[in-house]
Amino acid sequence: MNIYQHFRPEEREFIDQVLHWKDYVESSYSTRLTDFLDPREQHILKVLIGENSSIQYRLFGGNLGVERKRALIIPDYFSETLDDFQIALFEIVYPSKFLTIEHPKVLGTLMSLGLKRGKFGDILFEEERVQFFASKEVSDYIKMNLQSIGRATVRLKEIELDQAISVHNEWVESEMTVSSLRLDTVVSGIHHLSRQKSQLLIQQGLVKVNWTLTESPSFECGEGDLISVRGHGRVKILSIDGKTKKEKWRIQVGKQK
Structure with missing residues (x-):
């Protein structure tokens, strides 16, 4: 059966990547952590790995209700913890009395750092507060290089995941x-x-x-x-x-x- 016929032509590269991850975990008996995946990528991963094999997956994006999540592909005997997902949470400190920061500006600034979109999770807003999730492996690089968003000079504060703004996606x-x-x-x-x-x-x-x-x-x-x-x-x-x-x-x- 041609697995590719069930998906879009442009998804072939991602399909090959998921199959490679699956083979790696099966052959090495170790785990594989992905970048943040969007909902469609999560769906593809679920289909390819399945529910009844010796390889399983877990999804976590830093908080309940978020859309972008990292996948941890594991042997069925492995017991994971949230630390295994290697997710950092940053709060953006900026002069909120004088200006506002919107989602497109935050995302545009993050992408201008030269990192892939997959290194970042959801961007969260609550009144003047702004937070975003990122992969821990690039957190030092982000802290060193993100100093402004638009005209605003900003400072990043890394905080614990349990301090994340609640997501109310109904x-x-x-x-x-x-x-x-x-x-x-x-x-x-x-x-x-x-x-x-x-x-x-x-x-x-x-x-x-x-x-x-x-x-x-x-x-x-x-x-x-x-x-x-x-x-x-x-x-x-x-x-x-x-x-x-x-x-x-x-x-x-x-x-x-």
Whole structure:
């Protein structure tokens, strides 16, 4: 069976990486810790490793409710602790009385450090407080190089994971049917928009899939995808449950309140 046929062509490199991790753990009887994975990558890892083998996985992103998580791939006899996930939590100290810091600015600054997106987890906000998770192996580098965000001079304070801002992602689950898994069709069905309107939103650069700008209306959505439409909120595709008698796709979605 060709494993690649069940996934997108552009996911082939990640699939090979997961299979390599799995082989490594099986052959060496040791553990393998990944970078932070987005929901779609987590879904792929779950499918490839499975639930009934001698190799298992655990997911943790630093706090309950976060979306980006590191995976720990382990032999079935291994008993992990949270320390095994090697996650650091930083609070950004800045002059909050005089300016505000927003998510795009924080993410843009982190990416300008020359590190991969996978080295960073979720970015958390609560009123003026701003925090982010990062891989411990690059925490010293981050502390040394992150000194400003936009016009704001900042200081990083590394704190314990139990001091993380609480995540209140509430999702309303529902079942729906769509004529295809094309992005424009799914966006249209979820948000009750005309197909023409959803195509326009996509072509205008207002739609992201798994935090990545996607300007192709024909992009095929998959299980685990997180779809963000500016002005309409975010939706997770929780499962794809096959076709109805009328050849429509039955999907389970979670819509953020």
